[in-house]
Amino acid sequence: MTKLTRRGLLGTAAAGFAASALTGLPAYAQAKTIRHYWWGNPERDKRTFAVIDVFQKANPTIKVSGETIGWGDYWTKMATQTAGRNMADLVQMDYRYLFEYVRRGALKPLDEYVGKSLMIQDFDKGPISGGMVDGKLYALNIGSNSQVIVHNTRVFKEAGIDADLINWTWDDFAKASEQITQKTGGKVKGSDDLSLMIEVFESWTRQNGHEFYDKDGNVAATVDDVASYWQFWEDLRKKDVVRPKEKTVILDIPIVESGVAVGDTAMSHFWSNQLVGIQAAAKDKIGAAMVPHKKGGKPGQFIKPSMFMSLSRDAKDTDAAMAYMNAWVTDPEITKILGLERGIPASPKVRAALQPGLNDVEKLSVAYFDAIQTKVGDLPLPAPKGAGEVRDAFMRIGTDVVLGRAKAKDAATQFVDDAQAIVERAR
Amino acid sequence: MIKRFIARNAPGYIFLSPWLLGFFLLALGPILASLYLSFTKYDMVSDPRWVGFANYEYMFTRDRRFWKALEVTFTYVALAVPARLIMALSVAMLLDKGLRTIGLYRAIFYLPSLLGASIAIAILWRQLFEQNGVVNQVLAVFGIEGLAWITNPDTSLYTLVILAMWQFGSPMLIFLAGLRGIPRDLYEAAEIDGTPKWRQFTRITLPLLAPVIFFNLVLQTIESFKTFSSAFIISNGTGAPADSLLFFTVYLFNEAFKFFRMGYASALAWVLLLIIGAFTAIAFLTSKYWVHYENERD
Numbered sequence: 255m256t257k258l259t260r261r262g263l264l265g266t267a268a269a270g271f272a273a274s275a276l277t278g279l280p281a282y283a284q285a286k287t288i289r290h291y292w293w294g295n296p297e298r299d300k301r302t303f304a305v306i307d308v309f310q311k312a313n314p315t316i317k318v319s320g321e322t323i324g325w326g327d328y329w330t331k332m333a334t335q336t337a338g339r340n341m342a343d344l345v346q347m348d349y350r351y352l353f354e355y356v357r358r359g360a361l362k363p364l365d366e367y368v369g370k371s372l373m374i375q376d377f378d379k380g381p382i383s384g385g386m387v388d389g390k391l392y393a394l395n396i397g398s399n400s401q402v403i404v405h406n407t408r409v410f411k412e413a414g415i416d417a418d419l420i421n422w423t424w425d426d427f428a429k430a431s432e433q434i435t436q437k438t439g440g441k442v443k444g445s446d447d448l449s450l451m452i453e454v455f456e457s458w459t460r461q462n463g464h465e466f467y468d469k470d471g472n473v474a475a476t477v478d479d480v481a482s483y484w485q486f487w488e489d490l491r492k493k494d495v496v497r498p499k500e501k502t503v504i505l506d507i508p509i510v511e512s513g514v515a516v517g518d519t520a521m522s523h524f525w526s527n528q529l530v531g532i533q534a535a536a537k538d539k540i541g542a543a544m545v546p547h548k549k550g551g552k553p554g555q556f557i558k559p560s561m562f563m564s565l566s567r568d569a570k571d572t573d574a575a576m577a578y579m580n581a582w583v584t585d586p587e588i589t590k591i592l593g594l595e596r597g598i599p600a601s602p603k604v605r606a607a608l609q610p611g612l613n614d615v616e617k618l619s620v621a622y623f624d625a626i627q628t629k630v631g632d633l634p635l636p637a638p639k640g641a642g643e644v645r646d647a648f649m650r651i652g653t654d655v656v657l658g659r660a661k662a663k664d665a666a667t668q669f670v671d672d673a674q675a676i677v678e679r680a681r
Numbered sequence: 682m683i684k685r686f687i688a689r690n691a692p693g694y695i696f697l698s699p700w701l702l703g704f705f706l707l708a709l710g711p712i713l714a715s716l717y718l719s720f721t722k723y724d725m726v727s728d729p730r731w732v733g734f735a736n737y738e739y740m741f742t743r744d745r746r747f748w749k750a751l752e753v754t755f756t757y758v759a760l761a762v763p764a765r766l767i768m769a770l771s772v773a774m775l776l777d778k779g780l781r782t783i784g785l786y787r788a789i790f791y792l793p794s795l796l797g798a799s800i801a802i803a804i805l806w807r808q809l810f811e812q813n814g815v816v817n818q819v820l821a822v823f824g825i826e827g828l829a830w831i832t833n834p835d836t837s838l839y840t841l842v843i844l845a846m847w848q849f850g851s852p853m854l855i856f857l858a859g860l861r862g863i864p865r866d867l868y869e870a871a872e873i874d875g876t877p878k879w880r881q882f883t884r885i886t887l888p889l890l891a892p893v894i895f896f897n898l899v900l901q902t903i904e905s906f907k908t909f910s911s912a913f914i915i916s917n918g919t920g921a922p923a924d925s926l927l928f929f930t931v932y933l934f935n936e937a938f939k940f941f942r943m944g945y946a947s948a949l950a951w952v953l954l955l956i957i958g959a960f961t962a963i964a965f966l967t968s969k970y971w972v973h974y975e976n977e978r979d
Contacts, residue, residue, distance in 0.1 A: 330918060330939055333939060358727070500829035501812070503922045505917055505921050643940050646939075650920075650924060653921065657833070675743075
């Protein structure tokens with residue numbers, strides 16, 4: 255894989271030239287430089303750069319250059335760098351994209367380092383196995399998480415919502431949304447409109463008893479699943495108890511523009527590791543609720559490895575990169591800085607060390623995690639190639655329903671057709 | 682014969698040489714490579730695999746988004762090019778009155794074109810036309826409730842047409858130069874005959890400006906087909922809402938850099954090239970019916 259191609263050489267030369275032109279320094283001034291690339295938010299970036307400082311102080315021969323960008327642009331930039339054979343040495347990886355990148359040969363397996371430079375033998379087996387593809391470890395779990403309906407506790411109290419937020423159903427959710435909108439005189443709507451959130455839809459499908467994708471990578475979600483999901487939100491829109499459609503169709507909005515952060519809705523959808531970030535952005539104290547259940551349905555939500563760190567194909571100095579990766583999950587000072595911001599750590603030792611110093615939001619996230627343990631289903635099978643594009647199609651076609659340009663049923667038929675066509679074409 | 686050719690053309694080629702060097706060293710290779718890649722399946726990591734015309738076949742027979750992208754792009758070109766040219770010509774005629782501060786005005790009116798391609802303007806545009814944006818606040822003063830211009834698929838494209846209209850600077854400068862080239866005595870003669878202003882415009886200005894209009898038309902059509910950054914920024918890179926901003930180039934970018942279909946994206950690029958080529962050819966073929974050059978003798 256490390257064969258030197260002319261194009262690769264040109265690319266490196268160009269990148270090196272650009273880098274030295276930018277900094278005014280020759281590109282070879284540092285003996286060991288590793289690049290770490292992650293998607294972030296202001297809070298995460300602050301912590302990560304602090305980690306980089308600590309690591310560099312302890313390892314003066316290694317220079318770490320951090321690159322960060324929001325989720326919305328992360329994968330575009332990553333794809334471009336992958337194409338240019340210019341990936342960062344260490345990249346943050348998501349469960350949804352892991353298999354695509356492994357199958358493209360963009361990541362290196364980590365197995366040979368385990369027990370030598372990557373000391374993770376005592377980590378929980380479940381979270382670690384989430385980073386395995388075809389029997390090899392390609393991604394190191396740097397936190398687990400799950401979906402969460404973040405809510406504004408002040409508004410919930412004032413509106414008198416007393417539902418059991420771990421065991422509640424979609425009916426309870428709809429009722430709560432109506433009650434909140436009514437009690438606040440429409441100033442605060444019940445919830446963000448989650449029509450375009452394929453992750454919530456995936457839980458909905460699993461509650462109906464089947465996965466989004468079957469074991470062969472075909473679309474197993476049915477037209478009825480999709481239509482009923484979009485219809486559920488359509489009904490709430492008709493009652494005017496969710497965020498207006500103009501705000502819904504803006505895709506992948508940053509945390510600070512979500513309903514709970516802005517304050518125009520009482521509920522937004524997030525991942526549990528985002529609780530720290532969203533609390534930093536929200537005025538009121540936030541609380542955590544599960545994605546509502548289906549009455550008599552199966553568990554839909556699951557605990558997923560929230561973020562991974564992977565070693566890229568383009569990593570040159572693997573020793574330096576592995577030293578950094580190892581420090582990330584084992585070094586006491588570093589794990590303390592990271593806290594729970596990226597999710598619940600897979601190391602029992604790290605968790606025990608963190609326990610005493612947790613603040614309110616972190617306690618909330620641990621308590622939420624404990625509470626959902628018995629309510630969640632199994633980790634679904636790895637998503638097939640093309641899953642990222644299916645996500646786009648879901649948002650695109652869902653937009654027509656949100657804007658009232660298509661009936662839920664018709665759009666659902668189109669989505670299932672398109673999604674199947676996408677995964678077939680990607681094979 | 683050859684000697685004469687060199688003597689006549691050498692200076693031209695010498696002045697062209699920086700561009701020619703760039704073209705042969707930097708552009709030609711990728712262009713030919715993309716032609717080859719358009720007949721392959723290539724995900725940038727594994728080697729390209731020859732698939733013949735499969736990409737083109739898929740594009741024309743099965744790809745709904747390809748047709749949607751064409752529709753969006755054609756609609757945009759059909760609206761943006763005339764809008765921009767009319768705007769450019771109007772402003773050029775205003776400036777042609779021989780104002781003393783004309784240099785200043787020229788610079789000011791040209792400014793949007795310099796800024797227009799920038800990311801900052803696209804972001805500004807998005808904020809202008811947002812639900813709570815400046816446009817709606819101004820409308821509110823007149824008691825009109827504005828729409829969510831950008832997130833409404835029925836209006837989003839028009840915000841980009843307005844942006845295009847605002848960037849009239851470079852065709853305006855060319856029009857201005859063209860207007861300066863029209864002999865004044867023609868207008869004087871028309872004045873003496875009592876010809877109304879409107880007829881002066883349609884009988885003198887337009888015909889004599891035809892070569893310049895033609896030049897601007899071709900240039901702006903090509904430009905408009907290639908519109909990318911503003912659509913990309915305003916639609917968050919996806920062509921959203923509901924693919925109403927799925928410009929051909931945005932679709933191409935997504936296929937290439939989001940979904941790793943370099944072969945297919947190359948095929949898209951060649952189709953775009955052919956479309957632009959066809960339009961330019963049509964313009965040139967029809968030009969003899971409406972464009973007259975001063976040194977023509979017929």
